Amino acid sequence: MSSLHLHQLCKHYGSVKAVDHVSLHATAGSRLAIVGPSGSGKTTLLRMIAGFEFPDSGSISLNGQTLAADGRALPAHLRRIGYVAQDGALFPHLTVADNIGFGLTDKGHARQQRIAELVEMVALDQHMLQRWPHELSGGQQQRVALARALAQQPQLMLLDEPFSALDTGLRAAMRQMVAQLLGEAGISAILVTHDQAEALSFADQLAVMRQGRLIQSGTPQQLYSQPADETTALFLGEALILPAQVKAGQAQCALGEIAVNDGQFCGAGRIMLRPEQLTLQAEAGAASAVMAQVVECDFGGHSSLLSLRLPELASPLQLRSASWPLPARGSMVALTVQGRAHLLPA
Numbered sequence: 001m002s003s004l005h006l007h008q009l010c011k012h013y014g015s016v017k018a019v020d021h022v023s024l025h026a027t028a029g030s031r032l033a034i035v036g037p038s039g040s041g042k043t044t045l046l047r048m049i050a051g052f053e054f055p056d057s058g059s060i061s062l063n064g065q066t067l068a069a070d071g072r073a074l075p076a077h078l079r080r081i082g083y084v085a086q087d088g089a090l091f092p093h094l095t096v097a098d099n100i101g102f103g104l105t106d107k108g109h110a111r112q113q114r115i116a117e118l119v120e121m122v123a124l125d126q127h128m129l130q131r132w133p134h135e136l137s138g139g140q141q142q143r144v145a146l147a148r149a150l151a152q153q154p155q156l157m158l159l160d161e162p163f164s165a166l167d168t169g170l171r172a173a174m175r176q177m178v179a180q181l182l183g184e185a186g187i188s189a190i191l192v193t194h195d196q197a198e199a200l201s202f203a204d205q206l207a208v209m210r211q212g213r214l215i216q217s218g219t220p221q222q223l224y225s226q227p228a229d230e231t232t233a234l235f236l237g238e239a240l241i242l243p244a245q246v247k248a249g250q251a252q253c254a255l256g257e258i259a260v261n262d263g264q265f266c267g268a269g270r271i272m273l274r275p276e277q278l279t280l281q282a283e284a285g286a287a288s289a290v291m292a293q294v295v296e297c298d299f300g301g302h303s304s305l306l307s308l309r310l311p312e313l314a315s316p317l318q319l320r321s322a323s324w325p326l327p328a329r330g331s332m333v334a335l336t337v338q339g340r341a342h343l344l345p346a
């Protein structure tokens with residue numbers, strides 16, 4: 001199992017700081033997801049780890065071996081790092097078998113046996129071995145790309161948005177299969193994705209990038225419940241952000257008095273709640289409940305977007321809720337908050 005260290009990595013393209021002093025540690029056997037908006041430097045970071053790009057400064061080491069430092073870098077083919085790209089990047093002029101076996105040094109029967117093992121690992125049918133890449137579906141192509149990367153017995157697997165071209169159901173199934181497969185083989189993985197839900201479900205470590213910089217890293221649960229700032233909060237999911245007066249670990253806000261996760265701060269601040277922390281009922285119930293009027297209700301299947309007017313807020317609060325039956329427009333509902341609010345930095 002391998003452990004990856006990135007130290008103060010920088011990469012410029014002309015005046016663009018694609019990666020700006022990024023330091024990150026991924027523990028052995030972990031699944032790290034790197035998320036961030038388009039152009040935030042995710043792919044550049046991955047390509048430097050793979051050895052397809054070289055850092056301007058900083059260092060990369062894997063399992064105690066230096067891959068890049070002080071202007072010197074180990075060539076990609078000596079790194080034992082697998083790379084699966086968005087489109088699979090299969091060789092179109094080679095069959096599935098030859099794509100998978102491309103980097104194998106085994107010959108004859110041993111080669112065929114290894115290819116058959118790899119095909120089984122990625123749950124493809126053996127009868128597909130003689131097909132051409134264009135005769136496969138998107139999901140099958142990604143399985144071949146994964147098998148080709150696994151053939152090298154990598155210490156680390158880099159996944160650059162490998163599921164993004166697949167439809168939603170297949171995407172989730174592929175993600176689970178890849179996570180399980182890599183876990184069983186003890187291979188660490190780094191997934192780059194735009195999709196926060198994918199990152200939260202795949203990863204045991206999450207890193208958020210913006211404008212080339214690492215904004216925050218930690219477990220998915222930590223980042224979801226305690227984001228470093230408002231942009232990160234909204235990037236990782238829906239959030240209610242409210243002004244509040246905070247004192248002694250309690251926030252006074254439009255939803256009443258709520259415990260916050262910071263006992264030290266005192267003064268005017270902003271707090272964040274995730275929608276699932278709010279319970280909505282037709283009647284007042286708990287003493288801590290705050291009454292709100294339903295201004296709009298946008299039906300959305302398993303959850304709906306409610307617009308709620310609260311006496312202390314100038315504009316309505318937007319809340320996604322799975323409550324059933326849906327409250328009627330104009331009706332009053334009682335809101336109660338579960339758990340603590342997160343105090344956002346000033």
Ligand SMILES: Nc1ncnc2c1ncn2[C@@H]1O[C@H](COP(=O)(O)OP(=O)(O)OP(=O)(O)O)[C@@H](O)[C@H]1O
Binds near residue numbers: 038
């Ligand atoms: N080869 C290159 N030449 C010049 N600029 C580049 C090159 N590769 C990346 N960049 C720039 O570096 C920045 C980071 O790009 P990068 O592809 O790493 O971002 P990303 O987060 O992976 O984006 P996306 O999610 O859209 O793939 C962008 O401003 C991009 O335009």
